[in-house]
Amino acid sequence: MSLIEIKDLKVHYPIRTGFWNRITDSVRAVDGITFNIEAGETYGLVGESGSGKSTTGKSVVGLEKVTSGSILYKGQDITKADNRRKLDYNRDVQMIFQDSLSSLNPRKRIEDIIAEPLRNFEHLSKDDEKLRVLQLLDIVGLDADALYKYPHQFSGGQRQRIGVARAVATNPKLIIADEPVSALDLSVQAQVLNFMKKIQREFGISYLFISHDLGVVRHMCNNIAIMNRGRLVEIGTRDDIYNHPLHIYTKRLLAAIPETNVNQREAHRASRLAVEKVYQEQQSKYYDDDGEAYPLVQITKTHAVALPQALAQQLATQEGEVQA
């Protein structure tokens, strides 16, 4: 059984218009997505901004009101607040936020910030609690003298590591990492990502890793879901997505990864433009009449793509020939 099973999750926001402020339409931020997160793995959720990936993450952690669909954890639907409370759900599922500064209360000392989940879920004695906080700081590579300081006294990378320490404090099973490094510069990104990997190895945590940076996702994730306009367009292992992409949106995302090889600059540019041309000309083939993604069809055991059955098969065989 998977750790978390997300089934046909929908989050719609109402649009109110007119004199009576009636609901006339809705923004479909997340529109029927289904995937499972296994214990101990890192699941990547990738997409452009506004594609609904953060909303998905917030729904999983219980911050967003879900319109329909279910998220199963230990066989219980945790979209209901009652079930979350009964399970002590947030003891097992925590979150790392994108903006490290605003996710730490500027008026609280680091000790109080990291101890907050401990105080709510574990009720340790004062000394045990302080010891646990010191150990957590040690695990994320910060000194003990951080204990009584305030968040603004740290650099961005240090703050994000404090965020990681807080998320790990109750020894959770799943951590939602909502673009945890996109606000950091590259050297610090690597540092924070490596700490996250180290913690994963040591504590056996699963991550739902939300990002738009495909380079980072390749470094971190075993399984990847590509999201576009509130729906999943492609699901697969790292190999499926990076080496055998089928949906045009996935190809576009991959083409957008900057290449460091300057000698082949022209070739890269040409392939990028070719993908863009296909996207412009064949949109109707890849999206349905309303401009939305099709339901997913299974290609291999791990690989699924949101295309009509016939087209998906055709592309899959083409892809196979190219490889051969």
Add this chain to the structure above:
Amino acid sequence: MAENFEQHSDISAADLARLSQEAQAEATPSTAKIIWSEFKADRPAMVALFIIVGFIAFVMVGALFINTPKMMETNIMAYFNQPFTPEFWLGADSGGRSVAKQLIVGSRNSIGIAIGLTIVSSTFGICWGLISGYFNGYIDWGMQRVYDFMMMLPMTMMIIVLVTIIPHYNSVTLTFIFSIFYWEGTSRLIRSRTLAESEKDYVAASRTSGTSHWKIIFREIMPNISSLIIVDCTLSFAENIGVETGLSYLGFGLPSQTPSLGTMISNANDPNNITQYWWTWLPAALEIIILCLAISYVGQVLRRAADASQRQGAAD
């Protein structure tokens, strides 16, 4: 589970005392220390603080030694006695009553009402604003309609009516009557900031950490708008001194046999007093001006202390 952490960290219980001592040495100074160093950096504010504290202490203690009913007896022999005489330091009014003694008892009454009014109305206004802003949605809608209704009532008229229909009122009932109407400005101000504050990630982080709504409101959000609260409280304290004085001046505040700053200033209703007997009203007027100025100085320092980027005091 604790073992899990033990395994991956070199830190054990034996290091606890040493490490927390190290951390203590590096600790950021406490709020009280920051406020004090801020006062030290701003001399006028320091003077203002001493004026306020000294004056309030003086009138509170001094008023205990004055027999008010006896003081308020009419003494025709001292009719408009000149100031700076041994018996009447600040002269006497038309009833021959000592202005200096009235000033002490009157200040006690007025400041007491202002403090009580600030505490009651600000506490209520802050709670109302925080709850309304945090929960949003239908709760906010309902609470704001109550607010709109209260705003619609003509405040001064309502107070005057209430004062006249309540048979035996004293400074305590007066404080509560004022409080019914003076929480509104504060509540709107606090609500608008709470709306912005509760969207921030640290509130979401607290919720995923399992913290209850009430704890988030009062332990997470409230400290973050404390600079706004402090400034609003000091300003409304200065304003509230004016509320009581204004109403007493019109004759609807405290009963006439109870001296207050307002009843003393109302001596200036008489053109004769303005021109010839200046000592009957000038001390009270000066006191209000000085007090309000001093309070706003202190309020500025508190605001700076609450906001790290505005601080002028030494770093540690």
